Amino acid sequence: MKTLKDKIVQEGKVLSDIVLKVDSFLNHQIDPQLMKEIGEEFAARFKNAGITKILTIESSGIAPAVMTGLILDVPVVFARKRKSVTLSDDLYTASVYSYTKKETNDIAVSIDYIDSDDTVLIIDDFLANGQALLGLLNIVKQAGASTAGAGIVIEKGFQPGGDLIRENGTRVESLAIVSSLKHGKVDFLEEAVER
Amino acid sequence: MKTLKDKIVQEGKVLSDIVLKVDSFLNHQIDPQLMKEIGEEFAARFKNAGITKILTIESSGIAPAVMTGLILDVPVVFARKRKSVTLSDDLYTASVYSYTKKETNDIAVSIDYIDSDDTVLIIDDFLANGQALLGLLNIVKQAGASTAGAGIVIEKGFQPGGDLIRENGTRVESLAIVSSLKHGKVDFLEEAVER
Numbered sequence A, B: 001m002k003t004l005k006d007k008i009v010q011e012g013k014v015l016s017d018i019v020l021k022v023d024s025f026l027n028h029q030i031d032p033q034l035m036k037e038i039g040e041e042f043a044a045r046f047k048n049a050g051i052t053k054i055l056t057i058e059s060s061g062i063a064p065a066v067m068t069g070l071i072l073d074v075p076v077v078f079a080r081k082r083k084s085v086t087l088s089d090d091l092y093t094a095s096v097y098s099y100t101k102k103e104t105n106d107i108a109v110s111i112d113y114i115d116s117d118d119t120v121l122i123i124d125d126f127l128a129n130g131q132a133l134l135g136l137l138n139i140v141k142q143a144g145a146s147t148a149g150a151g152i153v154i155e156k157g158f159q160p161g162g163d164l165i166r167e168n169g170t171r172v173e174s175l176a177i178v179s180s181l182k183h184g185k186v187d188f189l190e191e192a193v194e195r
Helices: A004-009 A022-026 A032-045 A060-070 A131-142 A160-166 B002-009 B030-045 B060-072 B131-142 B161-169
Strands: A053-057 A076-084 A093-099 A104-111 A119-127 A145-157 A174-182 B055-057 B074-080 B090-098 B103-111 B119-127 B147-155 B172-180
Touching: A004 A022, A004 A032, A004 A145, A004 A174, A004 B002, A032 A145, A032 A174, A032 B060, A053 A060, A053 A131, A060 A076, A060 A119, A060 A145, A060 B030, A060 B060, A076 A131, A093 A131, A104 A131, A104 A160, A119 A131, A119 A160, A131 A145, A131 A160, A145 A160, A160 A174, B002 B030, B002 B147, B002 B172, B030 B060, B030 B147, B030 B172, B060 B074, B060 B119, B060 B147, B074 B090, B074 B131, B090 B131, B103 B131, B119 B131, B119 B161, B131 B147, B131 B161, B147 B161, B161 B172
Parallel strands: A053 A076, A053 A119, A119 A145, A145 A174, B055 B074, B055 B119, B119 B147, B147 B172
Antiparallel strands: A076 A104, A093 A104, B074 B103, B090 B103
16 A cells, blocks of 8 residues: 555654554554545455454554444454453453563453454554464454454564464455565565555 | 434443443444544534644544544544653653542653644543543643643533533533433433534
8 A cells, every 4th residue: 555655664763673663643643544545445455355343452453443444334343452351251352472562461352242243354553473463363263253354554574473374364454564674774565466 | 412322322331320331332342433423523613723633542532533633634642551651751641540440540642743833632532530631631731732622522420520621721522421320321411502
């Protein structure tokens, strides 16, 4: 998605060979117009997938997820992160290790908001090691629902999450795949069709 | 705002005389179409206020804030909540006591995203005791920016936050003001003009 890649090049801060900070439009300040375009793009890519629900994770997933939900006209559920969640019959939970923060958080979704007949589109801001996405996939599975795939705003293609999850058979659509952050420069994986 | 009040009556769960749970469309599952209507309403109420930035707080403020930002065509910044924030020259911080959770969290906003020439609209999901809103107002003040007012989705009118903040001279626009949750029933404060 060209608008997004341009924005990453213009405003992203490369803090190391593996850390890209996009606080100016996605992770702290949010560009609502860009979020709308991202929502339109996810909606276009998954329009024939029979999506009935969008699942994301607080906080940075919420803006792109809600814009996608608006266009697909389906509800959005955001998983909550907690240091630890008391097991409960009312919640689906999963543990998610963050390589960035070097800590494990539990994520939780109320059983009221994913049904076994849902077809779920997972939306998240970043895909790196894939731990958050695996946790969300686990929750969809616990609900007995099916996953249409995952829509990712920025995938770090040089980290293993994307390959891991595609190899498991899940469709992953990333709007920008960063192939390298070396020498302070953002390189993208070329796509067959640039959108 | 009639659509919102109808939704609260239909789906809100009154858990006690002071607790209203709206997890099905605002705080856990999100209704994107309703968020869009809420954004339109806030934008209409503040359209002549010269807003240059929207400030909210993770996580439930993000969806209504981003929809408002889309219509007013301004960026949205969400304050992050932390157990404690290390003081830093890069951050505006404030302490926020939660009566619900009986704990104090720090909230933080990067100095990069609010300027002294900004006119800020604060958006939040709930207004009860007003502690979160006071924290956000404090951050706007630290930035030397001005506050156009606060747009609140649901105000609990029987708790002191709304009066407290209006008496301080801040314009507060609440789309639904709950006057009572007694006997398991949601009553609203009547407005002069129902929208």
